[in-house]
Amino acid sequence: MNITDIRTKSPLVLTYANFVTPQFVANVVNVVGASPLMSRELAEFKELAGIANAVIINTGTLQKVEINDIIKLSQEAYQLGKPVVLDPVAVSVPFRSKAITQFLASGHVDVIRGNAAEIAWFADIDFASQGIDATGKGDVIEIAQRAAKKTGAVIALSGACDVVSDGQYTQTLDINVEQLSSIVGTGDALSSLIGAFIADGLKVPNVMNAMATFKLAGQKAATKTNQPGSFTNQLLDELFVIDNIDVQNFVKESVLNHG
Amino acid sequence: MNITDIRTKSPLVLTYANFVTPQFVANVVNVVGASPLMSRELAEFKELAGIANAVIINTGTLQKVEINDIIKLSQEAYQLGKPVVLDPVAVSVPFRSKAITQFLASGHVDVIRGNAAEIAWFADIDFASQGIDATGKGDVIEIAQRAAKKTGAVIALSGACDVVSDGQYTQTLDINVEQLSSIVGTGDALSSLIGAFIADGLKVPNVMNAMATFKLAGQKAATKTNQPGSFTNQLLDELFVIDNIDVQNFVKESVLNHG
Amino acid sequence: MNITDIRTKSPLVLTYANFVTPQFVANVVNVVGASPLMSRELAEFKELAGIANAVIINTGTLQKVEINDIIKLSQEAYQLGKPVVLDPVAVSVPFRSKAITQFLASGHVDVIRGNAAEIAWFADIDFASQGIDATGKGDVIEIAQRAAKKTGAVIALSGACDVVSDGQYTQTLDINVEQLSSIVGTGDALSSLIGAFIADGLKVPNVMNAMATFKLAGQKAATKTNQPGSFTNQLLDELFVIDNIDVQNFVKESVLNHG
Numbered sequence: 001m002n003i004t005d006i007r008t009k010s011p012l013v014l015t016y017a018n019f020v021t022p023q024f025v026a027n028v029v030n031v032v033g034a035s036p037l038m039s040r041e042l043a044e045f046k047e048l049a050g051i052a053n054a055v056i057i058n059t060g061t062l063q064k065v066e067i068n069d070i071i072k073l074s075q076e077a078y079q080l081g082k083p084v085v086l087d088p089v090a091v092s093v094p095f096r097s098k099a100i101t102q103f104l105a106s107g108h109v110d111v112i113r114g115n116a117a118e119i120a121w122f123a124d125i126d127f128a129s130q131g132i133d134a135t136g137k138g139d140v141i142e143i144a145q146r147a148a149k150k151t152g153a154v155i156a157l158s159g160a161c162d163v164v165s166d167g168q169y170t171q172t173l174d175i176n177v178e179q180l181s182s183i184v185g186t187g188d189a190l191s192s193l194i195g196a197f198i199a200d201g202l203k204v205p206n207v208m209n210a211m212a213t214f215k216l217a218g219q220k221a222a223t224k225t226n227q228p229g230s231f232t233n234q235l236l237d238e239l240f241v242i243d244n245i246d247v248q249n250f251v252k253e254s255v256l257n258h259g
Numbered sequence: 260m261n262i263t264d265i266r267t268k269s270p271l272v273l274t275y276a277n278f279v280t281p282q283f284v285a286n287v288v289n290v291v292g293a294s295p296l297m298s299r300e301l302a303e304f305k306e307l308a309g310i311a312n313a314v315i316i317n318t319g320t321l322q323k324v325e326i327n328d329i330i331k332l333s334q335e336a337y338q339l340g341k342p343v344v345l346d347p348v349a350v351s352v353p354f355r356s357k358a359i360t361q362f363l364a365s366g367h368v369d370v371i372r373g374n375a376a377e378i379a380w381f382a383d384i385d386f387a388s389q390g391i392d393a394t395g396k397g398d399v400i401e402i403a404q405r406a407a408k409k410t411g412a413v414i415a416l417s418g419a420c421d422v423v424s425d426g427q428y429t430q431t432l433d434i435n436v437e438q439l440s441s442i443v444g445t446g447d448a449l450s451s452l453i454g455a456f457i458a459d460g461l462k463v464p465n466v467m468n469a470m471a472t473f474k475l476a477g478q479k480a481a482t483k484t485n486q487p488g489s490f491t492n493q494l495l496d497e498l499f500v501i502d503n504i505d506v507q508n509f510v511k512e513s514v515l516n517h518g
Numbered sequence: 519m520n521i522t523d524i525r526t527k528s529p530l531v532l533t534y535a536n537f538v539t540p541q542f543v544a545n546v547v548n549v550v551g552a553s554p555l556m557s558r559e560l561a562e563f564k565e566l567a568g569i570a571n572a573v574i575i576n577t578g579t580l581q582k583v584e585i586n587d588i589i590k591l592s593q594e595a596y597q598l599g600k601p602v603v604l605d606p607v608a609v610s611v612p613f614r615s616k617a618i619t620q621f622l623a624s625g626h627v628d629v630i631r632g633n634a635a636e637i638a639w640f641a642d643i644d645f646a647s648q649g650i651d652a653t654g655k656g657d658v659i660e661i662a663q664r665a666a667k668k669t670g671a672v673i674a675l676s677g678a679c680d681v682v683s684d685g686q687y688t689q690t691l692d693i694n695v696e697q698l699s700s701i702v703g704t705g706d707a708l709s710s711l712i713g714a715f716i717a718d719g720l721k722v723p724n725v726m727n728a729m730a731t732f733k734l735a736g737q738k739a740a741t742k743t744n745q746p747g748s749f750t751n752q753l754l755d756e757l758f759v760i761d762n763i764d765v766q767n768f769v770k771e772s773v774l775n776h777g
Contacts, residue, residue: 017278017279018556019278019535019537019540019556019558020535020540020541020544020556021540021541021544022278022279022280023279023280023282023283023443023444023541024541026279026280026443026444027442027443027487027488027491030441030442030443030487031441031442031487031488036443037349038277038278038279038319038320039320040278040320040322041320041321041322041323041354042323043323043354044352044353044354044355047352047353047354048352051352060556061556061557061558061559062559063558063559064559064560064561090555093562093565093566093569094562094565095559095561095562095565096562182548182549182758183545183548183549184541184544184545184548184554185541185544227754227755227758227759228545228548228549228754228755228758229545229549229750229751229752229753229754229755229758230751230752230755232488232545232751233488233489233491233492233751234488234489235488236486236487236488237486237487237488237489240441240486240487240488241486276537276538278537281537281538281539282538282539282541282542282702282703285538285539285702285703286701286702286746286747286750289700289701289702289746290700290701290746290747295702296608297536297537297538297578297579298579299537299579299581300579300580300581300582300613301582302582302613303611303612303613303614306611306612306613307611310611491747492747492748492750492751493747493748494747495745495746495747496745496746496747496748499700499745499746499747500745
């Protein structure tokens, strides 16, 4: 889907959210015209996955007792043909590494959205100790491609240079909007936004479309304010009115295709 | 109470909140001059209901293990003579239907605040399949009245046309402020706001007073901004300064009495 | 640390947050240049305390089953030499009194941040019934000093007049910024901010530095807007750009030393 389709069809985006940023995430989903829904109750996952168009699993504040729940949620979504986006916040912390390993072994995932350090974990690349420069475009492409091959998922690596890769086909968007990291929750919101964009089919360009929409809105917001408090609201305002033609032009001008 | 009373007496509003919008809800309660308090701990419900002036139960992200807790909370409030407002988010999802049915059977409720689809569930009207137009004023009046008769609660149906009904006496406020649905949490906030307005007695006009205050603040905010990010803050700002005389004039001009 | 050090060293602030205001707290920590991290999972406390520079325990929505978890978290932090800040929201409610008593008996705490009523509980002063005027400077100094002596912790009493005391040495900042209480979460945010400022050593002036930074940012924000919605964002914006020299001048001019 593109932003116009989302406004017309209003896909239902079910997010298993962390407890830090759920309102911002729900607002981002809402302002683009999709419908946000959140739950942590196993007993309703089948019902909710049934009416949802995409399922997002954010492990930013996951607890041990929840690991089986997110596995089950991903399985329900898979059986119902709904795409699953995983947001593995701070996955390199040992407890979280174990939880995500368990999730990958028994659960199902279609897209993994994370920053360079998080995606490097899936690629078995020791991000911190090898001193890989996350701002180097070559590095982040390699990280994303390797992670895609290892997991079988489409990788959405967000940062100064956004990379989307299914292991074979890779797209990059090398435009940095610093303000996007001045506030918390932009990564979480992007993961749920990707859910809306892949509601009618998972392809690398659909995922990149979500990332380009978010980054363009961020770029527009940044021309109006440099400061984090005002930027938060400005970002929501830009997402609310962003024009599909502007997004498509932005993609044409700025997104590069790699093999 | 009206907004002036709330500013003077600062009623304590205890909300069993969902995990998505608690900060916005607390801010709305706070800016009108009431005191927000939130808890999910059964062991302190009696104490907190004792010092609270109203109790709000929001089931937006309710879990199975919490059903008995909210029943108990409503019972404690009832025994202490504190009004209970229920916000049954997405009640027509089967798991939630069962939870609310269980709550209605053993718990206590004075006001149910929901949108037309949610209130229709209490009225045993199949909202989706019968194609009832939630923007039709006749329909929402019927939905609210039937739900009031079936539950014995005062119904606060919010939307393009707000309806408050105890089954016999009904008031409507047929002014749409679209921006109120451009952000998440406005329904949740309205439910807790109603708690403040009924802290000194539950009557249909008190509930309508809360809805009119919220809608007028929304209308004022909408004259200053059309966009969701800025609207959120503007709404809080308008609620902070809204004048009781303005609200009373708004009620006189725009609220209709039915039977 | 001062604000410049925080921007340079980006200390990791681990907060055991309440569920009402975590995003605002995380944003405050983030905009000053520190790194916010939140968790409620016992199994990762040791790992997270290991990489954190300070640990904040906020009991604003604590549940019974969590009491042992926060005790354990404080012990892990202590053994790893990381300072622990306690934010005992509404501690005088009996359930919460018991929980905090249990925490003080088995856990570890370096700083307690609360308003006058909350700190009075630790000082064994019956705040409400004795009619102590929380705006009276003499009273809040006595409350803070007594609480420090009774608990052995550094007390950070925030309000119209901020007081920091270790029982022997006391500093006050007697400048009221009313707008700081017009929004929820400012106390929670201040507690986590203190964590960043004491990451390299716990001293009364470091804690006061955090409080002065927050109050000066609030004062600057209040010159630009009087209303709560806009104030929230303005406060974040001011914290983002606040200058260390301005803070130090503010401290020199406005902070008084007592004994």
